[in-house]
Amino acid sequence: METVNIKINGKNVKAEKGSTILETARKEGIIIPTLCYLKGINEIGACRMCVVEVKGAKSLVASCVYPVSEGMEILTNSPTIQKSRKTTLELLLSNHNRDCLSCERNTTCELQKLANDFGIENAGIYDGKVSPHTFDDSSLHLIRDNSKCILCRRCEAACRAQHVAVIGANNRGFDTQMGCAFEKNLADVPCVSCGQCIVSCPTGALRERDCGDDVMDAINDPEKYVIVHTAPSIRVTLGECFDMPIGSNVKGKMVSALRRLGFDKVFDTDFGADLTIMEESHELIDRIKNKGVLPLITSCSPGWIKFCEYYYPDLIPNLSTCKSPQQMQGAIIKTWYAKENGLDPKNIVVVSVMPCTAKKFEIVREDENAAGAPDNDFSLTTRELSRMIKTAGIDFKLLPDEEFDPILGVSTGASAIFGATGGVMEAALRTAADTLTGKSLENIDYKEIRGNNDIREAVYNIAGMDIKVAVTSGLNNAVKILDKIRDGTADYHFVEIMCCPGGCINGGGQPTQSSDTRNFVDLKGLRSKALYEEDKNLPLRKSHESPAIKKIYDEFLGEPGSKKAHEILHTSYVKRDWLL
Amino acid sequence: MQKHISNATFKGTKEQKKKLLDAIKKHKQEKGALMPILQEAQTIYGYLPIEVQTIIARELNIPLREIFGVSTFYSQFSLTPKGKYNVSVCLGTACYVKGSGDILKKVSSILGIEAEECTKDGKFSLTACRCVGACGLAPVMTINDNVYGRVTVDQVEGILSKYLE
Structure with a gap:
């Protein structure tokens, strides 16, 4: 590492050449406050919270974008700096809806925290004219309240980093407002519903459409049989909402909490994920053997599906026709489980807990109603579930560990890793390899496709056949692969695409984390590590070995890819027009 | 705005x-x-x-x-169609302190449209612009390429009437 010698607050420091003052200070244990800065996503030096004094500079400089250089002398906490930061905060607060008590981000808002840290005594000291503020609740998955927006542009940058770019700053100066092209509603522009804007927002300007109350109403309705199922990644993120360390696996407590909330049955979407693997690996082998459309691209991520429908409709034939685990789980509950237990599917309310806001869109898609009713009725995010638990007065940390209900709560390590990028591919390969070789292979760790590199490629020789695969997450990365598929320069057999960077563990429905954590802690790494640990420790690590899966095929579906399986577990896609 | x-x-x-x-x-x-x-x-x-x-x-x-x-x-871009005659009233600093705000109001009331709108017949549009570079003539309004300087509220009707037939 090439270094430069600098001085921070009088202390000599060897700093990495090319790094910013902010990064260097953080390594020295100095926290410089930021609002607009998101490392690698939004580095625009706009909010002026991170200003520091650099000897010789004409004015205060934005430390988030200012690189260190030899001999630089920096002050990070002088009276001038404190006064400047405080004034910046007061000015932001003067144009901010300070309805903190009823704000979803109360206690997790970055602006609120800074106001507290800086001891702002009169938030209204500069009150005057306020900017025009629009309110957009047009879409199924999110609500935008611009009265709480501080124009940090983090949502705009996150949306652009997803190659979607449907939101951004319109107009100018005091009239600047975040919005869509031609001030259209979000529902009328090609938003893919990924929710990365929500988890990027420092305040309560963006939030999901909360359906926790509707779910509680269903639970309290004696006519309804309410079944919940939780996605693989929820167990390793929910703890964050209760001040537990990032990467804590709280599966047992989560199941406990769901029972105490009053759900009639608590199932695991991991079962749906195992089922997805059965169908998808069958589809892969079928397409390879029968010269179907290749590469096969995974279909678990509804944000990715919507993106494909909008921006790459010519690649719809490449999409796996498998429903996502959420939808397969719901479909089996309302068909097989309902029949087995003498329940009328119309009286069953299926609630999913997902790391995802696009799942709220997925549950109302066409061709997702195997029993003649929607496969799922409500889709909650991790955040919504945490609020329900808090509202119910459940002391989460003290809960005993409990097990999912049989049999749709039985699952394998293969499905556990669905929540991390590369997991679906690995799980599918485990099953495809056993199917093709007719053996039970022991080496089942496909480490080449794990990790956080933007794109991971590998060739696996299975039963004398080379299977070339690629894995990516984040739509900006996906586009690189999609363009190669489109122009015929890619020769993959199987591609996994997850909409959100890092996969579901970093989904738009996951707990919000401060920009400081997002910038300086390996959030994705810690969360996904917990999933791979779970996989490693489970007795069964291949989907086709799950007793629940065997039972469902024996008693109900027949074989993977059967006519019945297609009716219940597969879906179709539509071309969507964008721009007008 | x-x-x-x-x-x-x-x-x-x-x-x-x-x-x-x-x-x-x-x-x-x-x-x-x-x-x-x-x-x-x-x-x-x-x-x-x-x-x-x-x-x-x-x-x-x-x-x-x-x-x-x-x-x-950028204020130079418009999202509304222009009429056959585009009336542009300068709201730049010099014109504004010389009373161009009242001139804009007068034009608006005569034509029955707000700034950045166009009349139904497509004949007139109204723009509130920023500095046409003729501050010495403030307040200034333009109709297409014709410039009217030192305009008073009372003159507005007469100026517009030339374009009304």
């Missing part, structure tokens, strides 16, 4: 589209091509409706939202 977005029906012609595509082709490879293209588009159509911005977005492979952001950032 927030840009007013017209909901008038788009009446672009094939000739206009060809001109626009030519302009895009001419600038496409330049760095910062968007600004000159938007300027030429506005010259061709008189304003930048969604239909025009969509063509530009597709051709340049720039998200429509970003183009809209640029078109609302």
